[in-house]
Amino acid sequence: MYILSPQQTAKADKATIENTGITSVDLMEHAATNCFQWLHNKLHGGDIQIHVFCGIGNNGGDGLVIARHLYKHNYKVICHIVNFSDIRTEEFKINYNRVKEIGLSPIDIKSENDFPEINADDIVVDAIFGNGLNRNPESFTKKLIQYINGKKVFTLAIDIPSGLFGDKSVTDTSAVLKASHTLTFQTPKIAFLLPENKDFVNTWEVIDIGLDQNFIQSLKPKTHYITKTDIIPLYKQRNKWDHKGTYGHSLIIGGSYGKMGAVTMASKAALKIGSGLVSAYIPKCGYTILQISVPEVMVEVDTDSVLTYFNFKTNPTVIGIGPGMGTSDKTAQGFENFIKENKLPLVIDADGLNLLSKNLLLLNHLPKNTILTPHPKELERLIGSWNNDYEKLKKVSEFSKKYAVIVIIKGAHTVIIQDENKYFNSTGNAALATGGSGDVLTGIITGLIAQGYKPLNAAIFGVYLHGKTADIAFPKTGYETFTATTIFEYLADAFLAVSNKKEA
Numbered sequence: 001m002y003i004l005s006p007q008q009t010a011k012a013d014k015a016t017i018e019n020t021g022i023t024s025v026d027l028m029e030h031a032a033t034n035c036f037q038w039l040h041n042k043l044h045g046g047d048i049q050i051h052v053f054c055g056i057g058n059n060g061g062d063g064l065v066i067a068r069h070l071y072k073h074n075y076k077v078i079c080h081i082v083n084f085s086d087i088r089t090e091e092f093k094i095n096y097n098r099v100k101e102i103g104l105s106p107i108d109i110k111s112e113n114d115f116p117e118i119n120a121d122d123i124v125v126d127a128i129f130g131n132g133l134n135r136n137p138e139s140f141t142k143k144l145i146q147y148i149n150g151k152k153v154f155t156l157a158i159d160i161p162s163g164l165f166g167d168k169s170v171t172d173t174s175a176v177l178k179a180s181h182t183l184t185f186q187t188p189k190i191a192f193l194l195p196e197n198k199d200f201v202n203t204w205e206v207i208d209i210g211l212d213q214n215f216i217q218s219l220k221p222k223t224h225y226i227t228k229t230d231i232i233p234l235y236k237q238r239n240k241w242d243h244k245g246t247y248g249h250s251l252i253i254g255g256s257y258g259k260m261g262a263v264t265m266a267s268k269a270a271l272k273i274g275s276g277l278v279s280a281y282i283p284k285c286g287y288t289i290l291q292i293s294v295p296e297v298m299v300e301v302d303t304d305s306v307l308t309y310f311n312f313k314t315n316p317t318v319i320g321i322g323p324g325m326g327t328s329d330k331t332a333q334g335f336e337n338f339i340k341e342n343k344l345p346l347v348i349d350a351d352g353l354n355l356l357s358k359n360l361l362l363l364n365h366l367p368k369n370t371i372l373t374p375h376p377k378e379l380e381r382l383i384g385s386w387n388n389d390y391e392k393l394k395k396v397s398e399f400s401k402k403y404a405v406i407v408i409i410k411g412a413h414t415v416i417i418q419d420e421n422k423y424f425n426s427t428g429n430a431a432l433a434t435g436g437s438g439d440v441l442t443g444i445i446t447g448l449i450a451q452g453y454k455p456l457n458a459a460i461f462g463v464y465l466h467g468k469t470a471d472i473a474f475p476k477t478g479y480e481t482f483t484a485t486t487i488f489e490y491l492a493d494a495f496l497a498v499s500n501k502k503e504a
């Protein structure tokens with residue numbers, strides 16, 4: 001699924017009107033009616049006071065349509081017009097008149113004195129500002145947003161919470177509505193997926209309003225939201241004539257004294273995701289641990305407690321490196337020699353990333369499309385600090401392009417970045433916020449590359465499956481009792497949900 005910028009959405013609106021013959025008013029009617037229907041399906045005509053706050057632009061026009069339908073279905077609805085300007089769009093004017101024609105009289109809000117009484121059991125529909133907002137709400141409008149936030153009622157935002165920008169960071173967080181749920185039109189907004197906006201966007205869903213898909217395709221959007229529909233075409237079906245050699249040989253390099261769990265889990269993950277063969281290259285102190293923990297994995301050893309020489313004899317298809325490896329001087333030197341000599345596809349995580357950040361010149365020696373999997377602190381060590389999430393995405397894109405690498409920024413909405421292309425993941429939850437989860441992801445992606453998946457597809461597919469395990473497990477495990485090894489228990493279910501083309 002594409003993620004459109006406000007400018008792209010505006011172009012898609014215009015193209016839909018021109019190409020299909022639908023009027024802008026009818027397009028608004030269709031979109032807002034879908035929002036009303038969503039609310040109606042939840043409330044079933046319940047005796048609940050609903051406040052609809054409408055701005056004087058097209059987002060306000062959406063609110064007027066919703067208010068009209070609520071009134072016609074006998075809901076207790078009060079329609080408020082937030083008069084922050086004398087300029088009104090034509091679509092707003094038409095729907096304002098339609099509301100009045102059926103006997104619902106909107107109430108103007110021109111100052112703080114006009115704020116309505118809102119009770120804890122009421123519902124607020126936010127249609128004040130839309131996706132095209134480019135400056136902070138001010139004056140009584142800002143205070144109205146603060147007033148609604150202070151009431152802590154259920155707030156349904158239409159398209160985007162008022163005060164939130166669709167393509168840049170908020171500079172006045174006190175002027176943004178904190179939505180309980182958001183119904184957004186056609187595509188997600190990138191703002192919904194960024195950590196800095198977590199206080200304003202709780203849950204959300206996309207309402208398809210029928211924008212011209214061919215035109216959207218022609219825009220060639222570079223930002224994507226990865227759902228099951230995007231994943232199914234990536235899945236490689238197996239053939240009955242295949243054998244273990246068909247599915248490649250993964251080598252996982254890592255481990256140090258006291259940190260053998262990371263490389264053990266990464267190795268097991270490569271095996272569980274379907275790599276034909278898996279080997280681990282580890283310090284001698286971890287030999288027994290890994291052989292007993294995952295007997296299917298072959299093992300080669302280095303020195304006693306840390307990796308030093310990186311002189312494995314295995315002939316792998318792909319290498320995952322870094323989990324539990326440590327950053328001792330001996331390991332750093334051996335790692336440098338390895339990076340300069342290696343030509344095989346790489347997935348680099350954990351201490352591999354930390355060693356790269358200490359010697360950035362090594363980035364020039366990485367094979368094209370090497371995958372880096374940093375958490376926020378590891379990323380900061382690689383690219384430096386950032387002022388906001390938009391700047392972070394920009395810096396990572398520049399970094400990716402400069403070094404021809406794929407970067408996976410792990411988080412609530414893990415994002416895979418290759419050059420200017422960004423792929424936000426839709427699966428996963430807070431259960432994955434546990435030690436070792438990233439090591440398992442490294443093994444999953446390594447194992448997919450071993451089987452012939454292109455690095456970008458392996459990253460997208462691997463991140464999706466990794467997150468899906470937590471979604472499937474959550475009803476049984478909750479957040480707290482889910483651990484990194486729990487991922488293995490549900491990986492088959494996640495895979496089957498894709499391969500069977502049905503939800504688990």
